[in-house]
Amino acid sequence: MNKRQARLFAIGATVISAAVFIGMTIDSHRQFATLTHSDQITPAVIRGKNVWHKNNCINCHTVFGEGAYYAPDLTKITKLRGEAYLKAYLHDPSQFYDEKRHRRLMPKQDLSATDITDLIAFLDWVSNVDNQGWPPRPLLVTGASISPTGPALSVVRPVSGAENPIALGESVFRTSSPACVACHSTTPDVNMAGPSLAGLTARTEKLLASGGYKGSVKTVEGYIRESITHPSAHVLPGPMYSASGVSFMPATFAKDLPSAQIDQLVAYLTSLK
Ligand code: HEC
Ligand code: HEC
Numbered sequence: 096m097n098k099r100q101a102r103l104f105a106i107g108a109t110v111i112s113a114a115v116f117i118g119m120t121i122d123s124h125r126q127f128a129t130l131t132h133s134d135q136i137t138p139a140v141i142r143g144k145n146v147w148h149k150n151n152c153i154n155c156h157t158v159f160g161e162g163a164y165y166a167p168d169l170t171k172i173t174k175l176r177g178e179a180y181l182k183a184y185l186h187d188p189s190q191f192y193d194e195k196r197h198r199r200l201m202p203k204q205d206l207s208a209t210d211i212t213d214l215i216a217f218l219d220w221v222s223n224v225d226n227q228g229w230p231p232r233p234l235l236v237t238g239a240s241i242s243p244t245g246p247a248l249s250v251v252r253p254v255s256g257a258e259n260p261i262a263l264g265e266s267v268f269r270t271s272s273p274a275c276v277a278c279h280s281t282t283p284d285v286n287m288a289g290p291s292l293a294g295l296t297a298r299t300e301k302l303l304a305s306g307g308y309k310g311s312v313k314t315v316e317g318y319i320r321e322s323i324t325h326p327s328a329h330v331l332p333g334p335m336y337s338a339s340g341v342s343f344m345p346a347t348f349a350k351d352l353p354s355a356q357i358d359q360l361v362a363y364l365t366s367l368k
Contacts, residue, residue: 130225143217146210155201158221160229166201170230173219175277176288180343181218183334185211190334191288264363267356273345275360281367289344290331295319295367319364323357324349 096104127133147153155166173181184191188201206214268275278289285291299315302308310328312318321328326342337343348357 130227132220132223132225135220135223137216137220139213139216140220141217142209143213143215143220146206146214147217150204150206159224159226165199168230169218169221170224170226171222173215173222175273177273177343177345178215179338179341180288181215182211183338183343185214260359260362261366262363263356264359264361267352267360268363271348271352271356271360278344288335290336292364292367295364297368316361316365320357320361323352323360 152169153162155163157164157168158170160168160170176184185204185206187203189203192200268279278287280287280291281293283291283293296315299318303313303315303318308318308329310318310321312321318329322344326344326346327337327340330337330340330342335343352360
């Protein structure tokens with residue numbers, strides 16, 4: 096290649112890559128309204144965004160991976176936690192995490208009830224933006240390893256086999272929507288938004304024998320099934336699990352999970368001696 100050819104080649108390559116870049120930028124902008132559901136930006140969403148900025152949530156948190164990396168990413172938080180939990184959490188985060196165990200805390204933000212409702216509307220809009228699969232797994236508070244597809248979280252490894260209800264139940268536990276693993280670990284003493292389910296069977300046997308259980312089921316299996324389909328039938332004590340007798344665990348599973356999958360979950364959880 097002589098000098099002239101080299102120059103032409105450089106100019107040509109620059110022009111082509113600039114054209115591709117501009118084309119892709121225009122194409123992205125063309126899709127923004129659809130991907131972000133811009134028709135769903137209600138006044139509450141806009142007010143919530145203002146509350147978000149006014150309180151500098153971004154100084155500690157990220158959304159879409161942008162912001163500070165001190166605290167968890169909140170892009171999908173409404174899908175992972177649900178409204179009841181978030182309301183109580185934003186009202187007083189100190190009820191939920193323990194400084195000794197978690198080593199960092201979210202300061203109380205003194206948000207009004209309206210601020211909180213608006214923030215949740217904003218975060219819910221964020222969670223519905225089509226990120227084309229990002230983040231690939233939930234980014235959460237506790238260091239517990241959470242992977243919807245990766246190696247099991249469980250200390251009790253169920254016997255493998257596609258037809259094994261315990262193995263199938265463990266898979267539902269990771270993949271339901273919201274995923275049980277977003278709130279429950281099966282490692283002893285790792286309590287996230289929900290209690291660790293390690294030793295669930297032994298704990299439930301004690302509860303049923305103690306007279307502390309006020310519901311109508313009689314068996315461990317029945318209790319576990321009821322916990323999934325009617326979380327508020329019996330709530331665990333503690334301000335981080337319920338408010339006014341209503342469990343922070345979503346009450347949507349009875350409707351959203353096929354009954355075969357609920358059976359598999361019950362088989363899996365019953366195996367967590
Ligand atoms: C000074 C830093 C800081 C600020 C400012 C802050 N947070 Fe947090 N936030 C945290 C930390 C740290 C956690 C993780 C909980 C823990 O480990 O104590 C957290 C957790 C959360 C959670 C998740 C709880 C869970 O169980 O998954 C939500 C929701 C949240 N923050 C919302 C907000 C909102 C909304 C704002 C602004 C109004 C905000 N945060 C401002 C530090 C902060
Ligand atoms: C948003 C967080 C969240 C999600 C998601 C969630 N849970 Fe829960 N779960 C909780 C909370 C909080 C409690 C404690 C309050 C109560 O007793 O209902 C709980 C309690 C339970 C209990 C009773 C535990 C005990 O010791 O008595 C079981 C069993 C359970 N959940 C199973 C599941 C299963 C299975 C899934 C997935 C299909 C699931 N949970 C999804 C938050 C969650």
